[in-house]
Amino acid sequence: MGALMVIFSLQTKQRRKRTDSIEDELELSAVRHRPEALEQLEAQTRFSRKELQILYRGFKNECPSGVVNEDTFKEIYAQFFPQGDASTYAHFLFNAFDTDHNGSVSFEDFVMGLSILLRGSVQEKLNWAFNLYDINKDGYITKEEMLDIIKSIYDMMGKCTYPILKEETPRQHVEIFFQKMDKNRDGVVTIDEFIDCCQNDENIMRSMQLFENVI
């Protein structure tokens, strides 16, 4: 009986040691990232010094390690849309912000993206939107890509909507979009078609100016 007990305790001790070492490894690999100097960011973006300070304080509060990985990004974005599932759209957004595609959004990426969105010219904003829709970054928006994007936007609504969300609603939405944008009816939307079409649409132009005063 005693021998059994001794063997049992040895086993548990070994197992605990193994899990401890794994946890140690994870801790060591925590990333610490420091952004570029304030002056450099000021030069590269269109934000003033004070605005950058405010932005960084908020950013650092949420992500003390200095970078946002995709899961945190999804979590943060999901808090704004409690009724629906914002993870797919957040994924696309993350890819749009992560310009160097290294799997994490640093403060520079974040601030560059925001600079375009809030202080950029309409051309730049449309460019950014095109980049968002073009999931594989090949310069063309296909119907499948657009369908993914639109489905993710509808996902954010959740299921408790009026009118009830139907299966084919996103598809219809994609059809409308392509009819408007795809001038030469070749099944894809290029950047020029997109920008041309948006500049001719009053609604879109107006809504682009909507968030001027966000910061």
Next chain:
Amino acid sequence: MAAGVAAWLPFARAAAIGWMPVANLPMPVAPSNKNKRQDELIILNVSGRRFQTWRNTLDRYPDTLLGSSEKEFFFNEETREYFFDRDPDVFRSILNFYRTGKLHYPRYECISAYDEELAFFGIIPEIISDCCYEEYKDRKRENTERLMDDLEDNKDSKLPNMTFRETMWRAFENPHTSTMALVFYYVTGFFIALSVITNVVETVPCGYMPNQRDVPCGERYTEAFFCMDTACVMIFTVEYLMRLFAAPSRYRFMRSVMSIIDVVAILPYYIGLVMTNNEDVSGAFVTLRVFRVFRIFKFSRHSQGLRILGYTLKSCASELGFLLFSLTMAIIIFATVMFYAEKGSSSSKFTSIPASFWYTIVTMTTLGYGDMVPKTIAGKIFGSICSLSGVLVIALPVPVIVSNFSRIYHQNQRADKRKAQKVQKARLARMRISKSGSSTAFLHSKRNGLNQSLELTLPYYKMKLSPQGSLEEDQQLKKTTSLLESQHHHLLHCLEKTTNHEFVDERLYEQGYLQTALQNFPSQSPSLSSEEGITGTCCSRRPKKNIQPLNATHTHSHTHNLQELSALHIQCGEQQPLNTSRSSLNLMSDESGSLNCKSSGLVTTAIISIPTPPSNNSRASPDAPSPPNPEAPPLLNPSSTDVVKISAL
């Protein structure tokens, strides 16, 4: 909204630009932050200790004192700081809550002082983060129990208006209430002791009868003992009957452990009275007398410690079970081994494995009576292993039981697990409510205030020409919601516009869902054509279960119509937004919808009132204009208009 989330709201709003090219409807107006201040440091002077923080930090929680305009009441004009005459140590935790989003409960703080501070600053205790929540709850429970005990002690002197029955019950439960109760308490205690001693002395050999061996006293002084027994049992019976009479819930009292002990204690006497004549069962009757020893358990009413001991044993049932189980395992193993080891030796006492059980038990508990000893060498070796392991097996669960007892004793009875679960459920529910506040708040403000702002979108160009007027209306709205909230709602509103669907709460969604389900149900019947008619527009083709549009331009009118006819609204106002956004909708359906809206203003809950198409024949055709559909069979007109009417209510 949570702390960090407020900091990311500008980002979420900026990212909303990604929806704009996809949206088909114009976006609502963004809330203006006219009174936006540059972020500044504010000083909070709490009883002389100055805390400084950004204003934005405090604005994260607008429903607390520091986050709302309530703090202006504490603003000191001369020193330009906010002065609070409260405890600065506790304030540290509270301010950290704003900074980090987590509320911690410091262990050295008194629980009631902490509660008071939380209440003052408008923070609900359920927000305390998980790391400190257990501790907080334990301390809170201890405190309330202590308060209740104090209250009961104080209460005893008051309450003159109790019935005789209630007084009696309280006297029984708590003997310190009155002198009578105390007397009764001591008298019953004395008689319990007397009865137990009598039972014991009864069996002592008590001198010699002339020509017989030792007789126990009970047989020598039969009458005396019988009288004593009778007296005790009479007292116990009277006591039991009185308790039964006074108990607030007799059924519950009869089921309780103490009353069962009482009954078992006095029953043998009565059974003995009844069965004195019958010789056959007197043997059984004698064994019944052993139950008289249960009278000793009646002492547990008199001793708190005994009760706690019993409670501990009950709560340590799992540890005791483990002890028993491991002992049984060991006994069986060693008994088997000893039996086979001693099989060889002659005149061995180990005749069978069950016979070896006795040896194993005696050896493992280190009793060692010596009535059974192994004689072979193998037997001796295994016997020594047995005694060594016995010590270990018994020594292991005992500290667990001991620590359990001390924990329970010091914590004065831990609350039931069921109660804790209920508390946890309540806590989660409250947190969910405050979290879901954001989504319900949006729906709320939609129904109440935002209808106004939506009308602003209609003449959007008009707004551009006269910015002044719209800003005033904007201001009116902003009175009730904070800037953060209104920006968040604006974001959600943009999403609605992008997708051309609205957020609704669960109830409405379920009604709408049931409605569409009901709608789809009759589509199987011959009145399939009714589906066509209900859509209102000319669909010459036979629709499928969920109505497919014929061409894209009619998409919105189709879905709009179907939804208008099938879903239920509670408020008229909710119907309006879809009607006013006329960019691509079929005007006819709009008109009919809005007309119906204005005509009636009742609230309906009626899934019941939805007529199934065949039964509509009897209904008179209402005056509201139905969507033009000359091909539709006549039975449809009432149904469609009826349904329209319901949806407009």
